[in-house]
Amino acid sequence: MNQAISFQDIDAKLQDAPPKDILSYALEEHDNIAISFSGAEDIVLVDMAVKIRPDIAVFSLDTGRLHAETYQFIEAVRKHYGIQVELLFPDAAAVQKLVKEKGLFSFYEDNHQECCGIRKVGPLRKKLLELDAWITGQRKDQSPGTRANIPVIQNDKVFARPGESLTKFNPLVNWSSAQVWEYIRMFDVPYNSLHDKGFKSIGCEPCTRPTHPGQHEREGRWWWEESTKKECGLHIDNVKK
Numbered sequence: 515m516n517q518a519i520s521f522q523d524i525d526a527k528l529q530d531a532p533p534k535d536i537l538s539y540a541l542e543e544h545d546n547i548a549i550s551f552s553g554a555e556d557i558v559l560v561d562m563a564v565k566i567r568p569d570i571a572v573f574s575l576d577t578g579r580l581h582a583e584t585y586q587f588i589e590a591v592r593k594h595y596g597i598q599v600e601l602l603f604p605d606a607a608a609v610q611k612l613v614k615e616k617g618l619f620s621f622y623e624d625n626h627q628e629c630c631g632i633r634k635v636g637p638l639r640k641k642l643l644e645l646d647a648w649i650t651g652q653r654k655d656q657s658p659g660t661r662a663n664i665p666v667i668q669n670d671k672v673f674a675r676p677g678e679s680l681t682k683f684n685p686l687v688n689w690s691s692a693q694v695w696e697y698i699r700m701f702d703v704p705y706n707s708l709h710d711k712g713f714k715s716i717g718c719e720p721c722t723r724p725t726h727p728g729q730h731e732r733e734g735r736w737w738w739e740e741s742t743k744k745e746c747g748l749h750i751d752n753v754k755k
């Protein structure tokens with residue numbers, strides 16, 4: 515990227531661009547870039563990206579607490595696209611310490627930040643130290659409490675290597691859930707079978723539940739916490755201090 519042009523300038527130019535054009539730009543600008551993969555949005559990004567770069571790097575966080583259906587979905591994606599999905603695991607000693615001291619469900623009592631910190635943020639931080647840029651499936655309307663203002667492109671100061679920049683692309687930022695699902699149906703893209711059982715936003719098994727018609731998708735995640743805190747730490751820059 516031309517350093518004379520700011521992230522804000524590029525974001526302003528890309529705001530109205532279709533997601534595949536944003537992805538093309540991201541992949542043209544960066545060789546050392548990967549898609550962070552977990553949900554319906556991310557599979558749309560993978561489907562678009564393999565048409566531009568067939569060996570696109572994809573990683574996913576295996577927290578050890580995912581649904582069986584999610585593991586089956588990851589495997590289906592690997593086979594369908596002939597790509598590798600790198601699974602990132604938490605530090606075993608940190609998980610052991612947490613479980614020994616607080617049990618397996620401490621997040622219901624003292625919020626999800628500690629467990630997410632160990633099972634998600636730690637492995638992500640380690641992975642992002644290797645990359646120049648990453649791509650996420652964040653959408654503005656996914657979480658009114660935390661995602662309403664996210665840009666298409668941003669300088670990720672949270673996870674950047676010290677003294678360097680890490681670019682974060684959110685190509686689906688202006689898409690609705692309906693557009694994501696229209697794409698999935700139109701291009702016969704694999705998806706997590708939990709979506710057919712009433713789950714809209716899918717995370718770890720103990721922290722995700724189906725939502726009723728009319729409920730916002732984020733209400734199925736960490737339902738015992740305030741809406742403004744519903745980030746697992748991967749996108750902690752969305753949470754107002």
Ligand code: SF4
Pocket residue numbers: 577579621626627629630631633634717718719720721746
């Ligand atoms: S979503 Fe729940 S189980 Fe998964 S890492 Fe966070 S607190 Fe732990």
